[in-house]
Amino acid sequence: MARNMPTLQQRVDPRGFSLLELVVVLTITAILTALLFPGMRAARDSAHRLICASNMRQLGMGTITYAMDQWGERLPPSQMAQNGRRLDQMALTWPNPGTTTLMPREDFDGLGMLISQGYCDNPKCLYCPSHSGRHGYEGNATSLNEAVDRMWLPHGTPTIFSNYQYVGDNGRKDSINTLQPESILITDGFRTKADFNHRRGMNKLLGDLSIQWWQDEQNRFYLGLPDSPIVSIEEHAEIFNSIWLLVDEDHVFDEQYEEN
Numbered sequence: 209m210a211r212n213m214p215t216l217q218q219r220v221d222p223r224g225f226s227l228l229e230l231v232v233v234l235t236i237t238a239i240l241t242a243l244l245f246p247g248m249r250a251a252r253d254s255a256h257r258l259i260c261a262s263n264m265r266q267l268g269m270g271t272i273t274y275a276m277d278q279w280g281e282r283l284p285p286s287q288m289a290q291n292g293r294r295l296d297q298m299a300l301t302w303p304n305p306g307t308t309t310l311m312p313r314e315d316f317d318g319l320g321m322l323i324s325q326g327y328c329d330n331p332k333c334l335y336c337p338s339h340s341g342r343h344g345y346e347g348n349a350t351s352l353n354e355a356v357d358r359m360w361l362p363h364g365t366p367t368i369f370s371n372y373q374y375v376g377d378n379g380r381k382d383s384i385n386t387l388q389p390e391s392i393l394i395t396d397g398f399r400t401k402a403d404f405n406h407r408r409g410m411n412k413l414l415g416d417l418s419i420q421w422w423q424d425e426q427n428r429f430y431l432g433l434p435d436s437p438i439v440s441i442e443e444h445a446e447i448f449n450s451i452w453l454l455v456d457e458d459h460v461f462d463e464q465y466e467e468n
Contacts, residue, residue, distance in 0.1 A: 256338040257411065257421065263333045264372065264394050264413040267319060270327035271376060271393065272417070275384040282383045284321040289379035292441040294448040295434075297375060298343070298397040300334065300352070300368045318374040319394075323356055331356065334370035341402035343369040371405055373397045376415075389416035392456055401433045412455065422455055429454050 275281045287302040288294070300320030322328040331352045335345035348368055376382065376393035387393070396410035397403045404410075407430055409423045424430070432451040438444050 253338070253406070256336070257406065260336045260338060260396070260405065261411050261419040261421075263336065264411055264419060265417060266330075266333050267322065267328060267372065267394055268413045268417045270322040271319075272384060274322060274325065274327045280381075280383055281385055282381055283377045283387070284318055284374070285381070286318040286374060286377045286379060287315070288317060289377055291379075293444055294375075295399050295438055295444050297373050298369045298371065298399050298403060300370050301365070303367055318377065319370055319372065320368070323352070334372060336371040336396060336405040338405045339371045339397075339403075341400070343371060343397075343403060369397075369399070369403075371397045371403070373399075387415040389414060391415040395455070398429070398433055398451065400437060401430060401435055404430050404433060410455070424454070 271284060275283050286297055288297045288299055297318055299317055300323065302315050302317035316324040319328075319334060323331055323334070328334075331349065332345050334352075335343075335348075348370075351365065352368055373395045374393075375395060376387065376391070391414065392412050393415055394413040396405040396412075398410075408425060408427060409421055410429070412420050412422055414420065429451055432447070432454070434447060438447065
């Protein structure tokens with residue numbers, strides 16, 4: 209029986225990519241990625257800013273509702289502000305080591321009052337999706353949820369920080385009656401450089417619950433922030449005043465802070 213001999217075309221193995229073709233494909237892919245990446249990053253940043261603004265609006269509504277339920281319509285109090293620690297008003301808890309009760313504990317502070325008293329039922333609203341520092345939601349979720357369940361914090365619990373700066377209460381028992389529509393109630397946090405969320409600007413929630421974006425193309429605000437948390441109350445006041453003037457030139461500051 210005669211065997212069918214393979215033709216020359218059948219004997220030739222199919223050829224893969226040559227090195228030159230592979231280099232061309234990789235080069236084109238790199239160029240397209242470089243062209244598309246800035247647009248993708250801009251879209252992501254824009255989405256994060258919208259989520260951040262939504263978080264602030266929910267916190268603002270919770271703040272106003274809290275005040276309306278209080279005698280004297282007082283805004284959520286801030287021990288941080290009363291003690292001159294304005295940069296630390298990202299804190300949701302206030303360490304209270306001087307208490308004489310049988311069970312020393314920490315208290316909720318500022319925006320933390322909204323969580324502990326049920327005016328904001330989602331702790332994730334306290335965290336900006338653009339935040340890249342150590343005070344993200346994932347790192348605080350367990351401690352915060354446990355604190356909310358207990359309604360108080362065991363003694364020795366580390367201070368819990370959010371990503372937003374609560375500037376609506378300046379330690380003088382402000383109320384919604386004294387809150388001006390243009391007053392800044394909440395902003396992105398700025399305790400340190402790592403705490404600043406958007407780098408080139410910030411969202412700010414005003415007293416009328418409107419959201420404004422403050423642009424800082426030159427990074428003046430970010431560069432004016434300390435690299436690490438400040439201990440000195442006097443230095444707190446000095447840094448807070450200097451950087452806050454960039455955002456709100458009409459803001460009124462207390463010149464002197466006294467430690468309680």
